[in-house]
Amino acid sequence: MSNLSNNERSFPQPRKEIKDLKAYSAPLENRRDFLRLDFNENTIGPSPEVYKAIQNIQSNQISIYPEYDLLIKKLSNNYFDNKRIDICEIGLFNGADAAINAIFNSFGNKNDIFLTTNPTFGYYFPCAEMRGMKILTCRYEGKSFEFPIKDFEEKIYMHKPKLIFICNPNNPTGTILKSEKIIEIAKNNKESIIVVDELYEKFYGDSLLPKTNFEEVNNIVVIQSLSKTAGLAGLRMGFAFGNKELIKYINKVTGPYDVNSFAVKATIAALNDKKYIEDYIIEVKNARLWIKNKFETLDIRSNFNGGNYFLIWPNKDPKILVKEMKSNGILIRSMENKKDIEKALRVSIGTKKQMQFFWEKFIKLEVCK
Numbered sequence: 001m002s003n004l005s006n007n008e009r010s011f012p013q014p015r016k017e018i019k020d021l022k023a024y025s026a027p028l029e030n031r032r033d034f035l036r037l038d039f040n041e042n043t044i045g046p047s048p049e050v051y052k053a054i055q056n057i058q059s060n061q062i063s064i065y066p067e068y069d070l071l072i073k074k075l076s077n078n079y080f081d082n083k084r085i086d087i088c089e090i091g092l093f094n095g096a097d098a099a100i101n102a103i104f105n106s107f108g109n110k111n112d113i114f115l116t117t118n119p120t121f122g123y124y125f126p127c128a129e130m131r132g133m134k135i136l137t138c139r140y141e142g143k144s145f146e147f148p149i150k151d152f153e154e155k156i157y158m159h160k161p162k163l164i165f166i167c168n169p170n171n172p173t174g175t176i177l178k179s180e181k182i183i184e185i186a187k188n189n190k191e192s193i194i195v196v197d198e199l200y201e202k203f204y205g206d207s208l209l210p211k212t213n214f215e216e217v218n219n220i221v222v223i224q225s226l227s228k229t230a231g232l233a234g235l236r237m238g239f240a241f242g243n244k245e246l247i248k249y250i251n252k253v254t255g256p257y258d259v260n261s262f263a264v265k266a267t268i269a270a271l272n273d274k275k276y277i278e279d280y281i282i283e284v285k286n287a288r289l290w291i292k293n294k295f296e297t298l299d300i301r302s303n304f305n306g307g308n309y310f311l312i313w314p315n316k317d318p319k320i321l322v323k324e325m326k327s328n329g330i331l332i333r334s335m336e337n338k339k340d341i342e343k344a345l346r347v348s349i350g351t352k353k354q355m356q357f358f359w360e361k362f363i364k365l366e367v368c369k
Contacts, residue, residue: 043350174305
């Protein structure tokens with residue numbers, strides 16, 4: 001007897017991997033009237049120069065397919081002050097998620113091994129599952145979530161994974177693996193592609209990009225975006241940097257016009273106002289120190305590593321606290337579906353003023369019960 005509904009019988013069925021897939025989803029609706037400390041976004045919005053660029057966009061930039069040469073040249077010459085990146089080593093994507101998916105599209109074969117850590121960014125797993133890859137993970141170590149380097153290197157040696165993903169700093173634990181160590185792993189394991197997700201790197205400052213010669217270390221791909229720093233999350237712009245042959249293959253599985261003209265204009269404007277981004281990063285770092293000092297006065301477990309976020313283990317039921325904070329105008333995120341941190345909450349870090357508002361509400365709900 002078939003388990004298919006009458007409606008399902010009316011069309012050809014998808015691959016088994018898709019039918020069994022647990023899709024990555026996030027509760028992103030109806031958030032705009034809150035202080036949003038749940039998805040690690042920039043909390044103050046983009047530079048005024050970005051607004052101007054979008055307001056001044058010409059009609060033919062809407063009616064004609066987008067052009068990318070100017071942005072790619074900008075990234076090549078000005079993304080880093082002290083290093084030029086070859087234009088063939090740059091890929092543009094409709095957000096970092098699209099870059100991740102394209103990498104799996106290019107290199108993820110059925111029964112290939114995919115290795116990452118756990119807990120980490122959840123989108124990696126459905127990308128591997130829908131290609132029929134075999135997934136291996138390494139658990140972070142101890143209460144401070146140290147990178148499990150011994151276990152990681154042993155699994156690489158034993159299983160020869162096709163794809164290795166390192167979120168660095170890791171979301172949600174903030175764990176950091178030194179860039180020099182990642183380069184060493186890549187050099188010693190040429191049969192693997194090492195993908196380093198650096199979306200939160202700017203809040204720590206140890207990017208692979210200034211240190212990696214992609215001609216010499218040709219099996220590393222670095223993913224970055226401007227969502228967390230420049231406030232462009234809603235426009236979707238992601239970058240992949242790597243050896244020109246790797247980027248060529250990743251670009252082959254990407255649609256020709258996936259990145260829209262508004263995102264292109266906004267990204268160029270944001271990169272032209274680096275001081276705005278740098279000032280925001282400094283503000284977040286100062287706010288991070290302030291809120292970390294506050295939590296050190298409480299008998300509540302917390303974890304502050306890299307990134308613009310931290311973890312807390314409240315005494316109150318986390319689900320109740322999330323609801324109560326929402327009723328006070330603040331969104332924070334439960335980690336109930338994340339391995340080893342099911343009782344934790346992740347809180348994004350905004351400005352010092354925003355974290356003072358968070359602290360005022362949190363302390364009343366958690367401590368003054």
